[in-house]
Amino acid sequence: MRRFEYLRAASIDQAIERLSFDPGAKLLAGGTNLVDLMKYDVACPTTIIDINDLPLGDIKETSDGGLRIGALVTNSDLAFHPVIENRYPLLASAILAGASAQLRNAATVAGNLLQRTRCSYFYDVMTPCNKRTPGSGCPARNGLNRNHAILGASQDCVATHPSDMCVALAAIGTMIVVQGPNGARSISLADFHRLPGDTPEQDTTLRNNEIILGIELPPAPEFQRYSYLKIRDRLSYAFALVSAAALLTIDDGVISTAHVALGGVAHKPWRDTAAEVVLVGRPASRGNFHQFASMLLSRSEALSQNGFKIELARRTVVRALEQAASRTPQSQSDKRVH
C-alpha cells in the first residue's frame, strides 16, 4: 500500500473543503472497497479523509412518508432495520444477498453505491484498463469477459457494476442526496451510475468535491409484491452473474405497477421503464413476463464468453417476476429457486 496522509473530518464542510483543493484525497467509510483497492495499488490516494465521525448515521421518515437513510448507515443495520424489513423487504433481501455478514457490518450505504467494478483487469495493475488508466485499452473486450456486460457497454469498457443493494434501489426508485461547495443537490439513482461511453473512468455523476449525505426512498406502496433473485457461480459470498429485483402491484390478477432492475449485466443497475409500461394493465402471466424480459434484453450484446448471460438474464427476470407475483420471494438463506 502506498503511503498517505490520514485526516479525520470533524464536519461535512471540512471534508468538502479538503476534497475541493486536494485532488488526491479520498473519503473513507467502511473501507471494505477502498482499502482493498489500495492494497492492489488500484487506488492510490495521497490523502484519506475518514468520515466516520460525521453525523450521517440516521434513518428517518420523511414528511411524504418515505425514508431518509444516512450515508454511513451500515449495510447490516439497514437490512435489519424494522422499517426496511417491513416496508422495503426487497431492499433488505438484496443487501443480504451481497458479500458476507462481516463485510456488511463494515460496509456503508455510500460506500456500496460507489464500490468499483470487480473486472479482473481493473484489479491487475500489470494490465491495461481504461477505467483504471484512461486510454490504456480494454483487454476484457476480447479477453476474459465471462462476467462482463451484456447491455450498455462501449468499445472502451465492458465492466459491470457489482452491487446488489443498488439493484433494489433502482427498482424502488431512489434519490441520492449529495453536498458540494455550492450546497446540496439530489440525483436520481438512474442518473447516478453512468454508462461507460468513452469515459469509463467515471463510474458516477458525483463530482470529485461532493460527498454523499444519504439516500431517500419514496413511500412504499401497500401490498407490493417483490423478489430479489441473484444467480452466481456459488450460492453465497459471490458476486452476481445476473440478478433481478422485481416489484409488482397486482389488483384482481392485473398488474398495476411493475418495476424491474437487473444487476451484473451493465455498468449500472439496468432498468427500462418503457418496457415496464407494457406490463401494466395486463395479467400477471408467464407469457407476459417472457415478453417483458425479451423487451428488456432486446438490445443485449454478447462478448466472446458471456453469451450465456443473455438467456440467464431472461430466465432470471421471468422467475423473479413469478416469485413476486405469487408472493414467494427468493429466500436468501434457503437457496433453492422455486
Add this chain to the structure above:
Amino acid sequence: MEVRANTALHVTLTINGVERKASIEPCVTLLDLLREKFDLTGTKKGCDHGQCGACTVLINGKRINSCLVLAVSRDGSEITTIEGIGTANELHPLQDAFVRHDALQCGYCTPGQICSAIGLISEGKAKTRDEIREAMSGNLCRCGAYIGIVDAIEEVIAAPRRKTVR
C-alpha cells in the same frame, strides 16, 4: 479538521478488556496491528482481501474482517479477539462445541469461525441450519469442516452449555 501526520499516529484500543496504545502508520490494518505489534497472533491472515474470514474479530461487538480495517480509523474501539474468548480450562461454549463436533482440522480458520459465530449469535437472526450456513458463508474452511462447524453453532444456539454466550 484534525490533521494528523503521515508517519506515526497514536491509537488507543481496548483489546480483550485491556487498554492498549500504539504508535502506527495510517496504512496499518487492524489485523497487522494485532499480530505484529500486540503479538496477538490468534487472529489469522488468510487472503488479506476480505475474501476468507480468517481475520474476523469483534469490533464493538460486531464481527468484522480486520484485514480491511485501517486501525487508526477505529481509534477508541473495543476489540475482542480469540485470545479474549475462553481459556484452556474454561472454554467458551462455542469452543467446547467445536471440539466435540470435530469442527476443525488444521485449525487455521477456527479463530475467525468462533468470532464470527459469536457475532452471529448476538445478531440473533440466524436460527435454522440454512440460515446459519448462509450467515457463516463469510468464513471459508480449506479443510472442509463445515458440517461440524454448523453442527456446533446450531447446538449452542439451541441450548448453550456451560456459561451463557456473550
